[in-house]
Amino acid sequence: MLIPVIIAVTFVLFVILSFAPGDVVKTILGDEATEEQIAELKHELNLDQPLLIRYARYMMDACRLDFGNSWTSGYEILPEFSRRLPYTLLVTTLSVLFAVGVGIPLGIASAIKEHSILDYGCTFLVMLLASMPAFWLGTLCQILFCLTLRWLPVSGVGSWRHFILPSIILGASTLATMIRMSRTSMLDVIKMDYIRTARAKGADEKKVLYHHAIRNSLIPVITQIGISFAGGIGGAIVTENIFAIPGIGVMLVNAVKSRDVPVVMGVIIFVTIIVGIINLIVDLICAVVDPRIDFAS
Amino acid sequence: MNDDLLQIEKLNVEYITDDAIVYALNDFSLNVKRGEKIGLVGETGAGKTTLALSILRLLPKKIGKITSGSIKYESEELLDKPESYMLGLRGRRISMIFQDPMTSLNPVKTVGDQVLEVLNLHFPDLSKEEKNAKVDEIFRLVGIPAERKFEYPHQFSGGMKQRIVIAMALIAEPELLLADEPTTALDVTIQAQILELMKELKEKYNSAVILITHDLGVVAEFCDSVAVVYGGRVVEIGKVEEIFGNSHNHPYTKGLINCIPDLTSTAPRLHPIAGRMGDPRIKVQGCCFADRCPNATEKCKTTPPPMVYEGEHGILCHLYSKEGA
Structure with missing residues (x-):
C-alpha cells in the first residue's frame, strides 16, 4: 500500500x-x-x-536512495534530514504521549461521571483547545511561562526542559480529540448489552469498568492515535518555527519558501514513509486489542 | 422450609426521562415457587424486562426507579439490601439470560474467560484446576466442545452464543433463572434446541425459571404457569392448562390467543387486538385494557378492576367479579 x-x-x-x-x-x-x-x-x-x-x-x-542536494544551500538532503528528524519525532511522540496520557483518563472519567462538574469542565477544555490555533496558544504560553513566570526556556533545544512547552502546544488539539473520542466511545460501551451481562454476573462497578468497558472503549481511540500522530508531524512545522527547534518542519518551510524542489520532495517522501509505518504499527496494536481483526484479511 | 422463592408485592417502577415519567410497572405482584417454571407473556413495552431488571436491581441508573412495593427473595426484602448484598446475589443465586446473544457477550474476551469470571466472582476459594474443570463441564453440558473456550464470541453462531450465555447463567447453579426472551433472536430450529437445553438444565439444577417471552407457543411448551402482563400489571395468572384450555380468560389473553393462526381452519384473516397499547406515560384510572377491550363498560374506565381468583387462576377484570360488570 x-x-x-x-x-x-x-x-x-x-x-x-x-x-x-x-x-x-x-x-x-x-x-x-x-x-x-x-x-x-x-x-x-x-x-x-x-x-x-x-x-x-x-x-x-x-x-537508489539518492535524493540529491539542496539547490539553494547545497547540502546533501539525506544526512541533513537524518540529523533533524530525531527532534521532530521526539516532539511529536511526546505530544502524543501527553495527549493520550492525559486525554484518555479524562475522557473516560467524564463519561463515567456524565453530567458532572468534571464532565462539563472537560467539555469546556475541549472546546478551548480545539478552537485555539497552535501558533497563538504557543505564543501566549511563551509569554506566560517563559517570559513572565520564567519557568521554562523560550526556545531552542538545549535541555529536556526545552521540549516541555512545544510538546504540550503540539499535543493540545490532539488532547482535545482524545478527551472527546474516549468520552464518546466509553459512553457507547457502557450502554452495551455485555456491560449489563457483566453486572448481572455480579461484577462490581470497578470490575465492570476495568475488565469489560475500558478495553472495548479504547478500540476506536487507538485508530485515532495513529491519525493524530500523522497530524502531529504536520503540526510540528508550526510548533518548530515558534520554538526554534531544528527539526524537519523548519527545513521544509525554508525549502518551500525558496522553491528548493529536491528538499521539499525528499522531506515529503520521508514523512509519507514514517506516517505509513506509524499506521502499520497502529493497525498491529488494534489487532492485539481487538480479536475481531484478522491479520489474514 | 418456605416453598416461596420470590414474592413480588405491588411493585411500582418508573422511568424518569427528560420529557416525561414513564410508568413501567404498576402494582405488579407475582409469586414464584422453588423450581417453578413461570412464563411472563405480553407484548413489547408491557414491562417484562423491567421486572427482571428490577429483581436484580439493575435498572438503568438515574432513569429507572422503584418507587414502591416489595421484592422478597427467600423472605429477605431485596429493596432494603445494600449493593454489596446484591453483588453476591447476581450471577450466583439469581442469574439472567438476555434477549440478544449477539450483543450480550464481551467481544474482546474469550468465551471461556467470560464463563470463568462468574466462578472468580462467586467462588474465589476454588482452585484454578477446579474452576477450569467446572468450566469444561458446563461447556459440555450446553453442547459446546470445551476446547473452543479459548475462542472469541465472533467465532460462534447465534445459537452457540446463547448456549454460552446459558452456561454463564447456570455455572453457579442459581436458584432462580431470569430468561428474557432467550429464543427471540434465534431461528426456529435453534429455538427448539435452546428450549430443550434449558429444560434439561432446569431439571438438573432444579432452578426456578421466569421465562419472559411474547411467544405463547414457547410458554405452552416450557412453563408450568403463566402470567399475562399488560400495561405493567399482571392481568391474568394461572397454570398453563387453565390459561390455554379455559373459556374464562381475561379479554386481553383471549385476544392474544386469537392472534395465533389456526392450522385447521381456513379463516381468511388473523384477528389482531384492536388499538394500541396505552401510553405508559399516563397513569390509568380504571382498567388499563379498557380502551381496547371489546367488553368494556363505563365502570372499567373509572374503577380499577379486582383480581378475581378461581383456585389459583386469577383474572384482573370486572367481568368476572362477584358484583358483575
Whole structure:
C-alpha cells in the first residue's frame, strides 16, 4: 500500500511545485544575473527538460536512495534530514504521549461521571483547545511561562526542559480529540448489552469498568492515535518555527519558501514513509486489542 | 422450609426521562415457587424486562426507579439490601439470560474467560484446576466442545452464543433463572434446541425459571404457569392448562390467543387486538385494557378492576367479579 501512496503523493507534489509561482533560478542567482547564467543554471538543474522526464529522473534517483542536494544551500538532503528528524519525532511522540496520557483518563472519567462538574469542565477544555490555533496558544504560553513566570526556556533545544512547552502546544488539539473520542466511545460501551451481562454476573462497578468497558472503549481511540500522530508531524512545522527547534518542519518551510524542489520532495517522501509505518504499527496494536481483526484479511 | 422463592408485592417502577415519567410497572405482584417454571407473556413495552431488571436491581441508573412495593427473595426484602448484598446475589443465586446473544457477550474476551469470571466472582476459594474443570463441564453440558473456550464470541453462531450465555447463567447453579426472551433472536430450529437445553438444565439444577417471552407457543411448551402482563400489571395468572384450555380468560389473553393462526381452519384473516397499547406515560384510572377491550363498560374506565381468583387462576377484570360488570 505504501508504494502507490508515495508515487501519488510525490507526483502531485512535483506538479504543484513546478507550476508554483516564483523562480528558483532567480532566487539563487539574484536579480542581476545575465541571460546566459540563467540558462546555464537551468540546464544544470535539468529545468529545461519536460516535467514528466524530470519527475521520472527524480524518482529513479530516489529509488537508489539518492535524493540529491539542496539547490539553494547545497547540502546533501539525506544526512541533513537524518540529523533533524530525531527532534521532530521526539516532539511529536511526546505530544502524543501527553495527549493520550492525559486525554484518555479524562475522557473516560467524564463519561463515567456524565453530567458532572468534571464532565462539563472537560467539555469546556475541549472546546478551548480545539478552537485555539497552535501558533497563538504557543505564543501566549511563551509569554506566560517563559517570559513572565520564567519557568521554562523560550526556545531552542538545549535541555529536556526545552521540549516541555512545544510538546504540550503540539499535543493540545490532539488532547482535545482524545478527551472527546474516549468520552464518546466509553459512553457507547457502557450502554452495551455485555456491560449489563457483566453486572448481572455480579461484577462490581470497578470490575465492570476495568475488565469489560475500558478495553472495548479504547478500540476506536487507538485508530485515532495513529491519525493524530500523522497530524502531529504536520503540526510540528508550526510548533518548530515558534520554538526554534531544528527539526524537519523548519527545513521544509525554508525549502518551500525558496522553491528548493529536491528538499521539499525528499522531506515529503520521508514523512509519507514514517506516517505509513506509524499506521502499520497502529493497525498491529488494534489487532492485539481487538480479536475481531484478522491479520489474514 | 418456605416453598416461596420470590414474592413480588405491588411493585411500582418508573422511568424518569427528560420529557416525561414513564410508568413501567404498576402494582405488579407475582409469586414464584422453588423450581417453578413461570412464563411472563405480553407484548413489547408491557414491562417484562423491567421486572427482571428490577429483581436484580439493575435498572438503568438515574432513569429507572422503584418507587414502591416489595421484592422478597427467600423472605429477605431485596429493596432494603445494600449493593454489596446484591453483588453476591447476581450471577450466583439469581442469574439472567438476555434477549440478544449477539450483543450480550464481551467481544474482546474469550468465551471461556467470560464463563470463568462468574466462578472468580462467586467462588474465589476454588482452585484454578477446579474452576477450569467446572468450566469444561458446563461447556459440555450446553453442547459446546470445551476446547473452543479459548475462542472469541465472533467465532460462534447465534445459537452457540446463547448456549454460552446459558452456561454463564447456570455455572453457579442459581436458584432462580431470569430468561428474557432467550429464543427471540434465534431461528426456529435453534429455538427448539435452546428450549430443550434449558429444560434439561432446569431439571438438573432444579432452578426456578421466569421465562419472559411474547411467544405463547414457547410458554405452552416450557412453563408450568403463566402470567399475562399488560400495561405493567399482571392481568391474568394461572397454570398453563387453565390459561390455554379455559373459556374464562381475561379479554386481553383471549385476544392474544386469537392472534395465533389456526392450522385447521381456513379463516381468511388473523384477528389482531384492536388499538394500541396505552401510553405508559399516563397513569390509568380504571382498567388499563379498557380502551381496547371489546367488553368494556363505563365502570372499567373509572374503577380499577379486582383480581378475581378461581383456585389459583386469577383474572384482573370486572367481568368476572362477584358484583358483575
